[in-house]
Amino acid sequence: MALLELQGLTKRYGGIVAVDNVTMSVEPGEVRAVIGPNGAGKTSLFHLITGVVKPTMGEIVFDGQRVTAMPAFSRCQLGMSRTFQITALFPEMSARENTRLAAQARDKQRWRPLGGGAVFAEASRRGDAALERLGLSHVAERQAGLLSHGDQRLLEVAMALAQQPRLLLMDEPTQGLSVEETAQAVEVLGGLFAGGGLTVLLVEHDMEVVFRLASKMTVLHRGSVIADGDPATVKADPVVQDAYLGGYT
Amino acid sequence: MRMTLAVAVLLALLPLGLPPYAMTLLTEALIMGLFAMSLDLMVGYARLISFGHAAAYGLGAYTCGNILLHTDIPLPLAVPMAGVFSGFIGIGIAWVCTQATGVSFSMLTLALAQLLYAVAFKWTSVTGASDGLAGIPRRPGPFGTTYFSTKIGFYYLTMACLFGSFLFARALVRSPFGAVLRGIRENEAKTLSLGYNTRLYKIAVVAASYILGGLAGALYAPFAGFANTELLFWLLSGQVLIMVIVGGTGTLVGPILGAAFFLLVQQQLSTYTDSWALFFGVIFIAFVLFAPEGILGLARRRRSVRSH
Ligand SMILES: Nc1ncnc2c1ncn2[C@@H]1O[C@H](COP(=O)(O)OP(=O)(O)OP(=O)(O)O)[C@@H](O)[C@H]1O
Numbered sequence: 188m189a190l191l192e193l194q195g196l197t198k199r200y201g202g203i204v205a206v207d208n209v210t211m212s213v214e215p216g217e218v219r220a221v222i223g224p225n226g227a228g229k230t231s232l233f234h235l236i237t238g239v240v241k242p243t244m245g246e247i248v249f250d251g252q253r254v255t256a257m258p259a260f261s262r263c264q265l266g267m268s269r270t271f272q273i274t275a276l277f278p279e280m281s282a283r284e285n286t287r288l289a290a291q292a293r294d295k296q297r298w299r300p301l302g303g304g305a306v307f308a309e310a311s312r313r314g315d316a317a318l319e320r321l322g323l324s325h326v327a328e329r330q331a332g333l334l335s336h337g338d339q340r341l342l343e344v345a346m347a348l349a350q351q352p353r354l355l356l357m358d359e360p361t362q363g364l365s366v367e368e369t370a371q372a373v374e375v376l377g378g379l380f381a382g383g384g385l386t387v388l389l390v391e392h393d394m395e396v397v398f399r400l401a402s403k404m405t406v407l408h409r410g411s412v413i414a415d416g417d418p419a420t421v422k423a424d425p426v427v428q429d430a431y432l433g434g435y436t
Numbered sequence: 437m438r439m440t441l442a443v444a445v446l447l448a449l450l451p452l453g454l455p456p457y458a459m460t461l462l463t464e465a466l467i468m469g470l471f472a473m474s475l476d477l478m479v480g481y482a483r484l485i486s487f488g489h490a491a492a493y494g495l496g497a498y499t500c501g502n503i504l505l506h507t508d509i510p511l512p513l514a515v516p517m518a519g520v521f522s523g524f525i526g527i528g529i530a531w532v533c534t535q536a537t538g539v540s541f542s543m544l545t546l547a548l549a550q551l552l553y554a555v556a557f558k559w560t561s562v563t564g565a566s567d568g569l570a571g572i573p574r575r576p577g578p579f580g581t582t583y584f585s586t587k588i589g590f591y592y593l594t595m596a597c598l599f600g601s602f603l604f605a606r607a608l609v610r611s612p613f614g615a616v617l618r619g620i621r622e623n624e625a626k627t628l629s630l631g632y633n634t635r636l637y638k639i640a641v642v643a644a645s646y647i648l649g650g651l652a653g654a655l656y657a658p659f660a661g662f663a664n665t666e667l668l669f670w671l672l673s674g675q676v677l678i679m680v681i682v683g684g685t686g687t688l689v690g691p692i693l694g695a696a697f698f699l700l701v702q703q704q705l706s707t708y709t710d711s712w713a714l715f716f717g718v719i720f721i722a723f724v725l726f727a728p729e730g731i732l733g734l735a736r737r738r739r740s741v742r743s744h
């Protein structure tokens with residue numbers, strides 16, 4: 188059974204159809220890239236899946252459960268974690284505090300108003316493990332807002348990972364990175380996915396990155412899905428060539 | 437912890453050496469300090485800027501006043517009861533205000549406080565309307581003791597409320613709950629996307645803030661012996677926000693110092709001029725411009741400069 192299923196998902200903003208009748212699914216264990224030109228509706232699709240905005244039409248099913256009307260924080264509690272296209276973290280906290288707060292969200296006692304030493308200890312343990320996996324241990328005590336842009340992007344991934352998500356959604360993890368930083372990020376993420384066990388939905392502009400990281404691809408164009416399959420097939424598809432790859436790279 | 441204990445011992449010893457009028461001023465400073473600290477929970481830890489915190493104070497004062505006037509409940513019990521009641525109303529107020537964020541949140545807090553102010557003017561049987569409640573007694577007890585009715589006993593009661601509240605508030609901001617509040621302060625959208633129901637956390641911290649602010653108001657009523665609509669007025673809301681900012685937001689201790697500083701300046705300047713508020717306004721602007729971290733931040737900065 189698919190972990191995530193989208194059925195006829197549509198989002199309109201006034202006259203603009205940002206997401207147009209999208210039907211697709213994500214199987215457990217796959218790393219799926221969503222690609223498409225600027226304004227294709229990739230971020231809007233992420234907002235719909237995670238509950239930041241509500242769809243105009245269509246259904247979202249996560250792990251067999253209909254979540255279309257569920258608020259964002261509850262969907263996250265079911266096991267969706269995401270990173271944003273524009274880095275979103277807690278700039279005045281240290282990197283460790285960032286991942287700790289992310290991990291704490293998965294604790295049943297996350298709201299404890301007094302005491303809570305055990306909650307912090309467990310969350311720190313998971314948070315530190317996530318920092319380690321992304322090679323950020325050496326900057327753990329640094330203030331998040333003062334990290335390099337590349338490290339900030341990776342820190343956000345570490346925060347998502349610290350939540351031990353069942354579905355990891357990443358919106359352009361290499362956005363705004365230099366060539367070297369991109370190479371480094373691809374290295375780290377590739378290692379992460381190679382271990383298996385993660386189910387990932389990833390928006391990416393950079394074709395190199397997509398072909399290195401993804402095992403499946405969905406191509407969006409003006410809000411609609413125009414191709415879906417493994418990267419090699421999709422790349423060869425004349426419709427995709429025409430709409431995206433030809434004009435872009 | 438050692439610092440807290442030292443300050444507690446110092447404050448506990450002060451009555452031995454101070455003249456009565458100074459005791460009165462000190463007691464008022466502790467009450468105001470508690471009030472300012474309660475607002476810091478919202479402003480300093482969750483960036484919930486309230487323009488209507490007098491609501492908590494007035495609710496506590498009127499509730500405690502009514503309990504003491506119309507029942508035999510002793511003073512040391514009436515005060516926390518009024519605080520808890522204020523907290524309950526705070527939940528309702530927070531439920532309304534957290535529908536909005538940012539400036540709109542602040543405007544809603546102001547609007548609801550003014551609504552309570554208007555109600556206090558009309559609801560004569562409970563609030564005494566424009567006359568207010570007068571002759572609020574300090575009922576003796578529990579166990580027949582009259583100690584808390586005395587000037588010194590009342591001072592120690594106030595001190596106990598302030599320290600109890602401080603220890604509670606400090607535990608709160610250091611807990612997992614407090615960590616989520618800091619998340620909301622720095623990036624609410626991200627905190628939400630991590631899976632926290634941020635609105636619930638905000639309502640909870642407003643309720644806690646109202647309990648402690650209500651406690652302060654509840655102490656003020658038997659301290660002054662009266663409660664009137666001024667305790668719900670926007671002027672007080674503005675003053676307490678100034679105390680928090682001048683003292684240093686997000687520190688708990690800073691706002692207590694800010695309140696004491698405010699009262700001291702008010703007391704000193706008002707003997708010379710009626711427009712003392714103008715001078716305090718200048719002081720406030722100076723703080724915002726040159727020492728936005730407040731009195732406590734200034735003190736810490738000087739200490740770290742000296743130790744280097
Ligand atoms: N809140 C909104 N209100 C109105 N229009 C919106 C809103 N959000 C997105 N849109 C529009 O929806 C379309 C899809 O935007 P979206 O951000 O999803 O694209 P994208 O594929 O993520 O693009 P990019 O590659 O630039 O990140 C765009 O035309 C955008 O202008």
Ligand SMILES: [Mg+2]
Nearest residue numbers: 229230231272
């Ligand atoms: Mg986008």
